[in-house]
Each structure stands twice: as C-alpha cells, then as structure tokens.
Amino acid sequence: MTTAARHFGTHLHAPGPQPAPLDIEKIRADFPILRQEVHGKPLVYLDNAATSQKPRAVIDAIVRYYETSNANIHRGVHYLSEHATEQHDAARRTVQQFLNAHSANEIVFVRGTTEAINLVAQTYGRVHIGAGDEVLITGMEHHSDIVPWQLLCGEKDAKLCVAPINDDGELLIDEFADLIGPRTKLVAVTHVSNALGTINPIRKIIELAHQRNVPVLVDGAQAVPHIKVDVQDLDCDFYAFSGHKIYGPTGIGVLYGKAALLNAMPPYQGGGDMIASVTFEKSTYNKVPYKFEAGTPDIAGAIGLGAALRYVSEIGIDRIAAHEHDVLEYAIAEVSRIPGVRLVGTAGQKAGVLSFLYEDVHPHDIGTILDREGIAIRTGHHCSQPVMRRFNIPATARASFALYNTREEVDALVRGIEKVGEVFA
Amino acid sequence: MSDLRDLYQEVILEHSKAPRNFHGLADANHKAEGFNPLCGDQFTVYLHMDGDTVRDISFQGSGCAISKASASMMTQIVKGKSRAEAEKLFARFHGLVTGEDPSKSGEDLGKLAVFSGVSEYPARVKCATLAWHTLQAALEGQREATLPDEE
Numbered sequence: 001m002t003t004a005a006r007h008f009g010t011h012l013h014a015p016g017p018q019p020a021p022l023d024i025e026k027i028r029a030d031f032p033i034l035r036q037e038v039h040g041k042p043l044v045y046l047d048n049a050a051t052s053q054k055p056r057a058v059i060d061a062i063v064r065y066y067e068t069s070n071a072n073i074h075r076g077v078h079y080l081s082e083h084a085t086e087q088h089d090a091a092r093r094t095v096q097q098f099l100n101a102h103s104a105n106e107i108v109f110v111r112g113t114t115e116a117i118n119l120v121a122q123t124y125g126r127v128h129i130g131a132g133d134e135v136l137i138t139g140m141e142h143h144s145d146i147v148p149w150q151l152l153c154g155e156k157d158a159k160l161c162v163a164p165i166n167d168d169g170e171l172l173i174d175e176f177a178d179l180i181g182p183r184t185k186l187v188a189v190t191h192v193s194n195a196l197g198t199i200n201p202i203r204k205i206i207e208l209a210h211q212r213n214v215p216v217l218v219d220g221a222q223a224v225p226h227i228k229v230d231v232q233d234l235d236c237d238f239y240a241f242s243g244h245k246i247y248g249p250t251g252i253g254v255l256y257g258k259a260a261l262l263n264a265m266p267p268y269q270g271g272g273d274m275i276a277s278v279t280f281e282k283s284t285y286n287k288v289p290y291k292f293e294a295g296t297p298d299i300a301g302a303i304g305l306g307a308a309l310r311y312v313s314e315i316g317i318d319r320i321a322a323h324e325h326d327v328l329e330y331a332i333a334e335v336s337r338i339p340g341v342r343l344v345g346t347a348g349q350k351a352g353v354l355s356f357l358y359e360d361v362h363p364h365d366i367g368t369i370l371d372r373e374g375i376a377i378r379t380g381h382h383c384s385q386p387v388m389r390r391f392n393i394p395a396t397a398r399a400s401f402a403l404y405n406t407r408e409e410v411d412a413l414v415r416g417i418e419k420v421g422e423v424f425a
Numbered sequence: 426m427s428d429l430r431d432l433y434q435e436v437i438l439e440h441s442k443a444p445r446n447f448h449g450l451a452d453a454n455h456k457a458e459g460f461n462p463l464c465g466d467q468f469t470v471y472l473h474m475d476g477d478t479v480r481d482i483s484f485q486g487s488g489c490a491i492s493k494a495s496a497s498m499m500t501q502i503v504k505g506k507s508r509a510e511a512e513k514l515f516a517r518f519h520g521l522v523t524g525e526d527p528s529k530s531g532e533d534l535g536k537l538a539v540f541s542g543v544s545e546y547p548a549r550v551k552c553a554t555l556a557w558h559t560l561q562a563a564l565e566g567q568r569e570a571t572l573p574d575e576e
Contacts, residue, residue, distance in 0.1 A: 362489035364549070379464070381465045394465045423438075424490075
C-alpha cells in the first residue's frame with residue numbers, strides 16, 4: 001500500500017471539490033525529527049520557509065541508494081552505474097511529472113533555487129541582456145532573485161527595475177505592467193514571498209510579460225511545497241525551486257526551462273558530463289539538460305528529491321494546501337488577537353508564512369524566548385532586506401508552516417508570544 | 426522562566442528599554458559603525474578622545490535587547506577610561522559572554538557581570554559583543570567594525 005493510501009484509506013479516490021482532511025498524526029509519524037524534545041518541551045517546528053523536515057521515505061531513499069546502488073552515472077557499463085543512472089533518470093521524470101513539464105529534458109538539476117537563478121542570469125542573461133536593457137523584478141524578492149541580476153546588470157551596464165508593493169505586501173500590478181518597456185528583456189519574480197507569504201498573481205504577471213514578448217523566470221522556492229504548480233498551464237519560461245523546502249534533501253534543486261530556450265542557451269559550467277566531445281581546440285556540448293550539469297551531480301540528492309515529490313504527490317498537494325491554509329488562517333486569527341502584535345504581510349492571498357512584530361521587542365529576543373519553549377521560528381531579515389526597508393523595520397519574527405503543523409502548535413506559539421510579554425513586561 | 430531570567434536580567438531589560446548615552450556626539454573625533462549582517466543589528470559608536478582617554482562616548486542604532494543593553498552599559502563603563510583599560514575590559518567581557526572565562530563570574534567586570542547568562546546562548550554572543558567590536562574599531566580609527574566569523 002502506498003503511503004498516501006495508508007493515510008487516507010478509501011478517501012484517496014473520493015470525488016468532490018473538498019479534499020479529504022489529512023490524518024496529521026500519521027503524517028507526523030512519517031517525520032522522525034518531530035518526535036524530539038527541545039529544552040524539555042515538544043519540538044514545535046515553525047521554520048519551514050527556511051527548510052522543511054524530511055519524511056522517513058526520503059531518508060530511506062538516500063540510505064538505500066548509498067547502501068545498494070552507489071556508483072557514478074552516465075559512465076559505467078557495470079551494473080551499479082546503470083542502476084544509479086536509472087534512478088537518477090527516474091528522479092528527473094518524477095520532477096517533470098510534478099511540474100507537468102512537457103519533457104524530462106526541460107528539468108535541469110542544480111544545487112537549489114539560488115543556483116537555478118544564477119544559471120539563467122549567467123547563460124540566458126549574458127546572451128540576451130546588453131547595455132541599456134532592463135531586468136524587471138518586484139519589491140518582495142529574496143536576495144537570490146536580486147543579486148544575480150545586479151551582478152549581470154553591473155557587467156552589462158543594464159538596469160534592474162523594481163515593481164513596487166503596497167502596505168499589505170501585494171504587488172502593484174498596474175505599476176508592474178507599466179514597467180515592462182521596450183528595453184525589458186526578462187521578468188524575474190517570486191511566486192510566493194518568503195518574508196511576507198504573499199502569493200503573487202503569477203498567471204497575470206506572465207500574461208502581461210508575454211503580451212510584450214518578455215520571458216518570465218519564476219522563483220518557486222516558497223510555492224512548490226504549498227500550491228499546485230503546472231508549468232505548462234502557467235506558461236512560464238523558467239521555474240526554479242529547491243528540494244529542501246519540499247521535504248527533500250539540501251544541495252539539490254531544479255531549474256525548469258522551456259526546451260527551445262534551454263537549447264539555445266550557452267553552457268553554464270564546463271566539465272565532465274556536459275560535453276559531447278573534447279579536443280584541445282574545441283569542445284562540443286551535450287544536449288539539454290546535461291549541457292547544464294557539469295561534473296558528477298548530487299545523485300543521492302536527486303533520488304531523495306524524487307522520493308520527496310512522490311511523498312507529496314501521494315498525499316496530494318491540494319490536500320496539503322487545504323490543511324496548511326486552515327493552519328495559517330487559524331494562526332493569523334489567533335496571533336492577531338494578542339495585544340501588541342502587528343502582522344507584516346497581510347496580502348489577500350497568502351501561503352505558509354506569518355511574519356509579525358510584538359510590542360517593541362526585537363525579533364531576536366522573541367526567537368530566543370520561543371526557542372526555550374521548544375518553538376523554532378526564524379527571526380531577522382529573511383534574506384529580504386529591501387522588504388524590511390519597505391516596511392521600515394529591521395527584522396521580523398516569522399512562523400512558517402508545513403503539512404505536519406497543527407492548530408495545537410499554533411496554540412503553543414501563542415502561549416510562547418505571551419511568555420515574551422511576561423519576560424519583557 | 427528561571428533560565429530565561431539568567432539571560433534577560435532586570436538590568437539588561439531596563440537598559441534595553443532606556444539606553445544610556447543613546448544619541449549622537451557633536452564633538453566626536455572617532456566614529457565607527459558595526460553591523461551584524463546575520464540579523465541586521467546596526468550600531469554607531471561615537472568617541473570623543475582626549476589624548477588616550479575616552480572623554481565622552483555615545484551610540485545610536487537598532488538591535489535586540491541584548492545588543493542594546495550591552496552598548497548602553499559599555500558606554501557607561503568606558504567613559505573616562507584609557508584606551509588600554511577599555512580594550513582590557515572588552516577582552517574580559519568577551520571571555521565572560523563566550524564562556525572562555527573559567528570563573529564565569531565576571532566579578533572584576535562590575536555591572537557587566539549581568540551578561541554572564543549569554544554564554545549559555547551561543548547564538549546571542551554576537552549580540553552582546555557588537556557594540557564592543559564597534560568601539561574597538563573606533564579606538565583604532567576604523568570607520569567600520571569587522572566581526573569575527575566565530576566567537
């Protein structure tokens with residue numbers, strides 16, 4: 001029986017618009033780390049936007065690979081190498097199906113979202129963006145969707161344009177549309193904001209850019225764990241995400257690119273596996289996606305990511321989304337009720353993230369006091385210093401949710417914040 | 426709560442809410458900025474040096490309760506001290522908050538001993554030392570403090 005079938009029994013194939021609720025206790029039992037205590041209190045892990053915990057299925061897949069299949073891929077004629085290559089290819093097909101990409105060749109394995117964006121900047125960007133051209137991003141980007149473009153624009157004497165956001169942390173779509181001009185060569189935008197939780201109107205953004213023939217890269221790091229992503233339906237040109245935020249291992253991530261774009265792009269790094277033939281005079285490059293995967297890849301990581309995506313798919317991303325939405329809405333309501341709390345990021349459409357301030361207590365102090373209650377949150381600027389400046393604050397406290405979080409854990413968070421009030425009374 | 430009170434002692438909370446010498450300094454002849462990129466805490470330390478003596482000292486900026494209280498109490502204790510005395514204090518304070526001071530009592534540090542609880546919270550050591558690193562930079566005539574990777 002599959003994991004999901006164990007969780008949902010006959011509900012797995014139940015029809016109807018309302019997804020069947022998760023059996024949270026069974027789900028939590030899939031994550032060994034959640035059993036532990038921290039400072040004598042049950043661990044309440046609310047730092048999922050930084051990284052998610054790993055289910056047994058992922059840990060086992062990695063262990064099984066090293067115990068039974070470890071070999072380098074695309075090289076050997078021997079049994080283990082073929083076996084490892086098969087599993088690596090299967091992981092790529094799992095990603096393809098998860099994103100509903102047209103072809104597995106459109107799935108490039110990278111270290112994470114950051115490398116995916118740098119890859120596009122350094123290959124597509126260097127070819128297509130020249131002096132006076134513009135790259136358009138938004139005011140809610142993570143540093144990893146700002147700095148690669150700054151580096152490129154600095155090198156090419158191009159301009160980085162930033163579409164503004166409102167006080168709720170929502171993109172001002174009319175201003176965004178107005179910023180797409182004749183020199184705009186690329187739009188790079190986050191699907192879900194890591195600091196604010198805002199879900200961007202990504203379909204509309206892509207539509208507006210495509211009306212002016214501008215390709216769009218989507219930073220999906222905070223989106224794929226929480227909402228269904230179909231790259232063909234979105235019609236995005238590039239989509240990047242990290243494995244470790246969707247229950248997979250660190251060190252592995254994905255760049256999806258439309259085949260026509262990937263085929264026309266120059267290589268990223270040079271080395272083994274990315275070539276067809278090499279002489280001292282000239283090398284010819286392998287086909288996509290291998291052209292972008294120089295050197296021995298993170299084979300175990302890819303296999304672990306495949307296991308993570310299968311785990312998510314078996315449960316059902318719609319079920320996960322419905323559960324997380326319930327927990328987030330509950331958290332917004334309960335945390336807002338605490339006198340002295342101010343939420344940062346109050347967009348109409350949100351996923352996974354609750355950023356807040358409490359009285360004039362610095363978020364670090366909130367984080368330390370919650371930690372002593374066993375509650376893990378992130379405090380600081382969340383690699384989004386421009387977002388902090390937009391709200392004129394140095395930092396926030398951020399609770400971020402995953403499929404295994406519960407309303408009871410939100411209650412623990414509320415008690416923790418009240419304890420902060422006691423310490424600082 | 427008891428272990429949290431080891432960190433957030435009343436004196437620390439009081440200084441964080443009402444920091445002393447928390448303003449610019451018109452006649453400053455040394456000034457340095459300290460920035461902790463991990464958390465965004467940022468302080469400017471102003472010095473009016475009279476020869477080798479800290480005639481006046483103040484600070485501005487933003488940070489958590491630990492960093493702000495540490496900056497506030499640092500300005501109180503350093504005022505009127507010689508550069509050598511100030512540096513010696515920093516060395517002892519550093520030993521206290523990192524737990525490298527074997528006695529851990531901080532007896533010779535006077536009021537600064539309230540920071541002894543920081544050694545149990547490794548993630549907060551940089552909060553306690555940010556202002557001191559900034560002072561060190563200002564004493565050396567640097568404009569920016571460089572924070573060590575490890576403390």
